[in-house]
Amino acid sequence: MKQDQRLIELLNSYTAGTCTPAREQELMQMIASGEYDAVIKQYMMQAWRQLPVDHMLGEEQAQRIRNVVLKTQAPPVIPSYRNRRWLKMAAAAIILLLAGGGAVYLFNNRSASSKQLAVTKQPVIKPGTDGAVLTLADGSTIILDSASDGNLASQANVQVVKTGGHIQYLPVGTNSDNASLYNTIGTAKGKQFQLLLEDGTRVWLNAASSIRFPVSFSKTNREVEVSGEAYFDVAQDSKRPFRVKAGSATVDVLGTQFNINSYRDEAAVTTTLVEGAVKLKNGNNEHLMYAGQLVEAFANGNTRVFHHVNTGEIIAWKNNFFSFKDTDIKTLMRQLERWYNVETVYKGRIRESVTFNGDISRGVDLGTVLKMLEMTGEVHFEIQEKTIVVTM
Structure with missing residues (x-):
């Protein structure tokens, strides 16, 4: 029980941006241990319910979360339908529910790109x-x-x-x-x-x-x-x-x-x-x-x-979530096309070896979902009316 309270204390500190390097390392170790799944899930769901609908991720928060992604990189992934424990722990560490807009977590399984995040202000496309x-x-x-x-x-x-x-x-x-x-x-x-x-x-x-x-x-x-x-x-x-x-x-x-x-x-x-x-x-x-x-x-x-x-x-859609597991960009975009009633155009070379993992609410606008994906540094989107232009 005391350890559960300690984890919540560290999570609160991290989300507030006041976590020292030592406390952040302690947090990462507790998450990676796999012993606190239930506590983390409860914390994430509670924080998610408290978020305002229009809450968006600030650039400083985005970079801080991105840094955590870099620290929690896992070994290369062999695509399959199996649930990977390391992925859930890394995803939990990201705590993307802080970002608002509906992400519970999002994680890219490739090594990080040096590209700068390029999030363009986009017109709002409401969910289905x-x-x-x-x-x-x-x-x-x-x-x-x-x-x-x-x-x-x-x-x-x-x-x-x-x-x-x-x-x-x-x-x-x-x-x-x-x-x-x-x-x-x-x-x-x-x-x-x-x-x-x-x-x-x-x-x-x-x-x-x-x-x-x-x-x-x-x-x-x-x-x-x-x-x-x-x-x-x-x-x-x-x-x-x-x-x-x-x-x-x-x-x-x-x-x-x-x-x-x-x-x-x-x-x-x-x-x-x-x-x-x-x-x-x-x-x-x-x-x-x-x-x-x-x-x-x-x-x-x-x-x-x-x-x-x-x-x-697999049935996440029924429960109002997208669930991406080793999902390539084209498969991912087909899901977004159906739910947000948009079309996709691909610009330049598309690296289908890049895959995405994470759960995102289907109850948020499309721009929020795209911003979560852009946080990986591997993809950029531009909304042109009802068409999404994808570059990688």
Whole structure:
């Protein structure tokens, strides 16, 4: 307990800019030990909640944090989906929540560049919001962003009801077979949405995504089609397997939680199992997946399996965070493009060997995210209306 209090004292001193070299070294050692993860996380979250929304990083603070990055450099990283303990400790040492604007931490795993930070004053591009378009079985559409709470539509014996920012499909009266009536919910760039299907399955849609599903499922199976990214919490029903089609991949489940990323501009359809078990088919390949596994399904029928992945990192978007782990600049920018509804132009040579690690809130403006990235000294951004120019 006394050591916990000592750590908090050192963190307060560091964030205030009054830490002596000896105390700073003591702080780095405590963070690197790995014994105070819970204390550090609690401290970061508390400080994050106390930050004003428009708080930005001063140049002096930026340089001080950058100096800490240099002191906590780790050995070269081999890209993988594994969670690295040294990375979390180095990231915690940076304490980027001091910077405000939404960064919990951000860390670049290459040796530091001698380039000066060049942060240009940029126009404000706000983060995405909840919203989607519902297409009913008769082809009519409802803009869910602006629709009021209450009954939106009735289709056969199912009512579509909006409640608290998401929609529910509620059976009423006799449950007839409406499996031939399909609805589609789609999100644009800069939008996300949640829905509750007729069987009780919950679905979270990321930006630029869609789901096609029957108004009510048949008595023998439950099947939906997804594009983009979605997280499923599937209601258990041993008599009616739940099937998700995404690109070339098909996932069969009974009751479980999993994430599917099937954006067309990604190399593969990625399925990550959070809880339970699923069977994934892709071409002639079939995998029985267990919690903590990730499978990449390629259009040519091939698959690649990763074990013991950090599922929290992969579903960070559902919890309103970006989570970058050994992420190259182009992959990173695709995520920002979808959420902030922007396009990217690359100028000059792009070093894809440079990767980024860190968690940043999706609730902050784009300029704040870009500034956090620029702090690594490896990349510079310029916002030209809705286009981001990237130089490295």
